[in-house]
Amino acid sequence: MPSIIIPGPEGRLEARFSPPPRPRAPVAMILHPHPQAGGTMNDRITQELYKTFVKRGFGVLRFNFRGVGRSEGEFDNGIGELSDAAAALDWVQNFHQEAETTWIAGFSFGAWIGMQLLMRRPEIRGFISIAPPANMYDFSFLAPCPSSGILIQGAGDEVVTPHAVQKLVDKLRTQKHITIHHDEIPRANHFFENEQEMLMASVNNYLNMRLDPDCPIK
Template identity: 35%
Template sequence: MRNPSFPLQSETLVLDGPVGPLDVAVDLPKPDVPVQPVTAIVCHPLSTEGGTMHNKVVTMAANSLRDLGVATVRFNFRSVGDSAGNFDHGNGEQDDLKAVAAWVRTQRPGDQLWLVGFSFGAYVSLKAAAEVQPQALVSIAPPAGRWDFEGIHPPAQWLVIQGEQDEIVEPQAVFDWLDTLDAPHELVRMPDTSHFFHRKLIDLRGAITHGVKRWLPDAVA
C-alpha cells in the first residue's frame, strides 16, 4: 500500500504500518493562529483497556497544540479500531509509532517532530524516543512502576504532567522515578487530579500550553 500525502485539511486516513493498516487522524492548526513548523504525534493509552486516539486526554492534548499553531497526528496502535495486528505489550506499538514518525518526516521535512503520550502512550513514546529523536516530548501520566522504563533517552525538551490523585499510575512512583534520572525535565504536578483528568481537562490544556510554548520555533506571546 502506498502511503497518502500529508493532507491539506484535517482528515482521517490510513497508513501502511508494520503489520498492516494504521488508523490515523491529522488535524491542522486552528485557523486563527500562526502556523508553526512543528508536527506532533500524540499516542493513546492502553489498548487493552479501551484506549484509542479518540480518548479525551489525547484529543485535549492535540487541541492544546493546535491552538499554538502545531499540526497534530493521532493514530490507533495495532489492534485498536481498524489498525491491524495484535496487542504487543508496547514493543510492536513502538514500531507503529516509528512508522508514523517516518511518514511525518518524509511528508514534512521542514518541521520539528514532537511526541506526546498519555499513560501507555507515554511509555511507548519514551521508549521510542532514542530512535525517533523528537525535538520535544510531553509525557502525561507516564506509568512508572507498571512498565519497564529502562534505557530511555528523552530529548532535552521534556515536559512531564502528573495528577497527584491518579488512581491508576502511582504519583509517588513517577516522582521517585524522575528523581533517578539525569535527563533534564520539567515536572507539572496537578493537585486533586485523577488519571483521566476528570474535571481538570482545561487545567491540562493550560499546563501543556504553558510548558511547551517557549519551545516553539516561532515565538508566540
C-alpha cells in the first residue's frame, strides 16, 4: 500500500493506494472520521475497510482530509472535505479509467461526506456507512438516494444515536429502485472498541451478497 500524494483543491492530499489487480477491477474509496476529533486515514476502522476491499480485488484509496497529517489546507466544516473527496475520486478514476464499478465507504464524519459524494457521482453503485452522524448533520440531501447500500450502527453508540440512524434508514427505505440494509451491532459504542469483529463481519456479509454475480441488487 504505497504512500502517495494526490492533488486536492487546497494543495496536496496524503493518501494510501492499492492499485487494481486486474483490468476492469472495481474501485473503492474509504473516508475517515472527523478531523477535529482525531480522525485520520490510519483510524482502525478506516484501515479495516481499506484492507477488506483490497482482499476482494478492488483498487482502493484512503486519504487524509485537508489539514490532517501531510494533507494541506484547514478544516472546512465538511464543505472543503467534500471537495477533497471528489478530487480524490477523480484521481482514482483517472488512474483506472476502465473500472467496472465504484464503491464508497466511510466511518462517522466520513460516512456523511461519502453519502453526499454519492449524490454527485452517479457511477457510485454501492456504499457502506458506519455510524453515519444522523443526529449531528442534515441528511435531507438524500432525496432520493441514488444507490443501494448498508448503514451499520452500534446499539450502545454514545455519539451517534441509534434512533436517529433508524429514522434515516426508514426514510431511505421509502424510496423506490434502491435497497437499504441496516445492521445494529449489540453493545457496540461509537468506535466499536470491543465489537470490531462483529462490525467487519457485517461489512463482509453485505459485500458477499452484493458482489455475488446472482445478486439482484445492481
